Amino acid sequence: MNDIKVPVRFKLSASWCSVMFCYIYGDYFELYQPGKLQEMLSGRTALGAATQNSLMGMAAIMAVPSLMVLLSLSLPATVSRWLNVILGAVYSLIMVLAVLGSWHFYVFLGLIEIALTLSIFWYAWSWPKQAEQ
DSSP: OOOOOOOOOHHHHHHHHHHHHHHHHHHHHTTTTTTTTHHTTTTTTTTEEHHHHHHHHHHHHHHHHHHHHHHHSOOOOOHHHHHHHHHHHHHHHHHHHHHTTOOOOHHHHHHHHHHHHHHHHHHHHOGGGGGGG
């Protein structure tokens, strides 16, 4: 059976899509934790009070993976490569910190997210140099 070689850009974009699905499901399932909705209604987050600045910060952190779905495909190769190397490492670290002390479902999804963001780092790091031009 013949198979095609999937370009690195497609692997990166698909990996960011998968990361985002895990983020969304993790946040959705988290709403089922006892007391979580009450915390939200009272204006508390895991990082403290829900303020415009704290929510803007969380929105910015979550917007980056969403944007990387497109940017991995559309930026110049060298820029895309280094952005994916850096952000793959950063988002792996963020998830390592996020899963500490979490419920089992969140740890499970977090481990998948860490594997995906580490694969993003690896795909970008090992991106063939001749393909960057």
